Amino acid sequence: MTAAIDFIALDWGTSNVRAYAIDAEGRIVGELASDKGMGKLKPEEFEPTLLELIARWLSAERVLPIYACGMVGARGGWQEATYGQVPFDVHRALKLTKVATSDPRIEVQIVPGLCQSTPADVMRGEETQIFGLLEKYPDFEGTIILPGTHSKWAEIKSAQVTGFKTYMTGEMFNLLSQQSVVRLSVAEEGWDDDAFLKGVKDAMAAPQDFTNMVFGLRAKSLLTGLTPLEARAMLSGLLMGMEIKSGMDSFATGQVAIVGGVKLMGIYQAAFKEFGIDPLCDVDENFTVRGLNLVAKAQKEGVAS
Amino acid sequence: MTAAIDFIALDWGTSNVRAYAIDAEGRIVGELASDKGMGKLKPEEFEPTLLELIARWLSAERVLPIYACGMVGARGGWQEATYGQVPFDVHRALKLTKVATSDPRIEVQIVPGLCQSTPADVMRGEETQIFGLLEKYPDFEGTIILPGTHSKWAEIKSAQVTGFKTYMTGEMFNLLSQQSVVRLSVAEEGWDDDAFLKGVKDAMAAPQDFTNMVFGLRAKSLLTGLTPLEARAMLSGLLMGMEIKSGMDSFATGQVAIVGGVKLMGIYQAAFKEFGIDPLCDVDENFTVRGLNLVAKAQKEGVAS
Numbered sequence: 319m320t321a322a323i324d325f326i327a328l329d330w331g332t333s334n335v336r337a338y339a340i341d342a343e344g345r346i347v348g349e350l351a352s353d354k355g356m357g358k359l360k361p362e363e364f365e366p367t368l369l370e371l372i373a374r375w376l377s378a379e380r381v382l383p384i385y386a387c388g389m390v391g392a393r394g395g396w397q398e399a400t401y402g403q404v405p406f407d408v409h410r411a412l413k414l415t416k417v418a419t420s421d422p423r424i425e426v427q428i429v430p431g432l433c434q435s436t437p438a439d440v441m442r443g444e445e446t447q448i449f450g451l452l453e454k455y456p457d458f459e460g461t462i463i464l465p466g467t468h469s470k471w472a473e474i475k476s477a478q479v480t481g482f483k484t485y486m487t488g489e490m491f492n493l494l495s496q497q498s499v500v501r502l503s504v505a506e507e508g509w510d511d512d513a514f515l516k517g518v519k520d521a522m523a524a525p526q527d528f529t530n531m532v533f534g535l536r537a538k539s540l541l542t543g544l545t546p547l548e549a550r551a552m553l554s555g556l557l558m559g560m561e562i563k564s565g566m567d568s569f570a571t572g573q574v575a576i577v578g579g580v581k582l583m584g585i586y587q588a589a590f591k592e593f594g595i596d597p598l599c600d601v602d603e604n605f606t607v608r609g610l611n612l613v614a615k616a617q618k619e620g621v622a623s
Numbered sequence: 624m625t626a627a628i629d630f631i632a633l634d635w636g637t638s639n640v641r642a643y644a645i646d647a648e649g650r651i652v653g654e655l656a657s658d659k660g661m662g663k664l665k666p667e668e669f670e671p672t673l674l675e676l677i678a679r680w681l682s683a684e685r686v687l688p689i690y691a692c693g694m695v696g697a698r699g700g701w702q703e704a705t706y707g708q709v710p711f712d713v714h715r716a717l718k719l720t721k722v723a724t725s726d727p728r729i730e731v732q733i734v735p736g737l738c739q740s741t742p743a744d745v746m747r748g749e750e751t752q753i754f755g756l757l758e759k760y761p762d763f764e765g766t767i768i769l770p771g772t773h774s775k776w777a778e779i780k781s782a783q784v785t786g787f788k789t790y791m792t793g794e795m796f797n798l799l800s801q802q803s804v805v806r807l808s809v810a811e812e813g814w815d816d817d818a819f820l821k822g823v824k825d826a827m828a829a830p831q832d833f834t835n836m837v838f839g840l841r842a843k844s845l846l847t848g849l850t851p852l853e854a855r856a857m858l859s860g861l862l863m864g865m866e867i868k869s870g871m872d873s874f875a876t877g878q879v880a881i882v883g884g885v886k887l888m889g890i891y892q893a894a895f896k897e898f899g900i901d902p903l904c905d906v907d908e909n910f911t912v913r914g915l916n917l918v919a920k921a922q923k924e925g926v927a928s
Contacts, residue, residue, distance in 0.1 A: 370756065395843065437835070438842040468838060486834040493798045498791065525831035526869040530742070530792040533773060537743040540698065557834070564831040
């Protein structure tokens with residue numbers, strides 16, 4: 319099988335690492351994963367971790383190119399990779415960061431993250447998903463939303479990332495629902511559509527009241543019998559309302575595309591529907607691999623440096 | 624000494640309990656404290672905890688009245704006490720909740736908390752500080768701010784609490800500075816005045832950007848060398864800016880009074896100064912005891928039920 323592998327695409331985040339064997343046509347011909355995310359490793363542990371994970375794909379007869387993206391390139395990761403500054407042309411030569419490795423069978427290069435000066439912001443990993451999306455939809459103009467722990471909104475104009483914003487929506491939801499006083503009123507699972515939309519609308523109408531409205535979930539559960547299910551959905555709505563209000567104020571033009579898991583995407587769709595926006599949703603695609611394919615192709619063609 | 628004690632004032636919060644022996648003139652003649660807060664006790668453990676704490680003040684010859692306030696009266700505390708609904712007249716008869724105890728030397732009653740329907744909110748313990756403040760400044764009209772884990776803003780008109788709002792400022796600061804991604808950029812101690820005020824102004828100008836601006840602290844520390852000290856003060860400023868913007872929008876009239884520890888009060892003063900507001904600050908007074916004195920006096924005079 320190693321003969322068919324053209325390169326390895328590596329998506330190495332904080333919690334997990336996913337490796338994809340890609341053939342000369344850009345197809346995924348093998349997939350491996352482990353929970354040895356960047357957050358659990360010291361710099362010297364990355365190479366042995368990688369070798370162990372992809373051992374079956376290696377051969378003594380060749381040097382296998384490996385293109386990596388994500389927190390592997392963060393400060394405190396394997397090796398700090400550069401940032402590309404916005405406005406960033408996705409067809410521009412990517413300044414990959416070569417990692418010093420001792421095994422002669424691999425050559426590892428890390429994709430740059432993106433940074434922005436005003437307001438200060440950074441991403442590592444999501445830029446590759448954006449490259450992938452723009453490879454699939456080259457004429458896309460508007461805003462790409464990548465929901466998650468740190469939700470990203472990126473503005474695309476003429477195949478350039480012209481600006482972006484990170485929202486701590488997922489991380490704040492976890493902290494507040496599991497560790498704040500509100501945890502006493504919030505269910506661990508479950509959902510309520512009406513409560514979610516109420517939260518979205520309340521936060522959009524008075525974002526300055528955010529920490530008051532979060533505490534209000536506890537008060538409502540004590541005074542008016544707000545159920546733990548409703549409280550959970552409403553908390554999510556408050557955070558999403560803040561994000562959407564800020565994102566729409568910042569990036570108002572063009573189409574909206576959401577890339578992510580089915581569940582999260584459905585939540586965003588429901589919120590956007592309230593504002594008459596029908597976003598382009600693309601669930602099935604592994605845009606990270608598509609983005610790394612773009613990187614590999616550019617390397618072969620000598621476009622990238 | 625027990626002969627001189629008229630009643631015991633009990634400030635029983637989530638983390639700590641403080642007991643004050645009060646004489647017939649309302650003076651504190653003894654003070655005891657322990658870390659056996661409401662959060663650490665099951666309902667049946669409150670009476671033995673109290674008896675152990677105040678053993679030296681008890682006498683077989685009399686029944687000692689004990690007036691308690693704080694989370695001791697919360698659901699899951701010793702016994703759930705009632706809430707007074709706003710608008711609440713501080714001279715109105717207080718509906719105390721009598722606790723079933725087995726020791727004949729004590730009679731324990733819990734002060735009601737305050738609740739508000741729209742927007743839903745509750746307080747337990749802070750109402751007693753407000754009673755104390757209004758006992759000292761009977762003509763006060765305006766807004767009383769009680770900073771803390773759950774910062775409270777209460778509007779006072781004609782000796783009535785007409786409305787209030789809780790902000791999770793302190794709790795969010797702890798969660799974000801200790802457990803979110805931002806912890807990597809935030810010092811455990813220290814302060815920077817300019818960074819604090821920048822945070823206050825930024826949050827007031829665009830509160831919908833709150834979770835983006837919090838993430839921005841991490842980005843600034845990576846990109847522009849924002850120091851951990853500056854990041855700490857700026858995070859505090861962002862949360863305070865949200866609180867002040869919301870509080871000033873909600874309760875705009877009259878004087879502003881801040882009651883709390885010296886350090887926190889200084890922070891609020893600095894923020895308010897930016898907006899030309901010079902709040903009344905009262906540090907030294909133990910307003911909880913003053914408020915419980917008011918309660919005891921009303922009980923003796925038969926004003927309260």
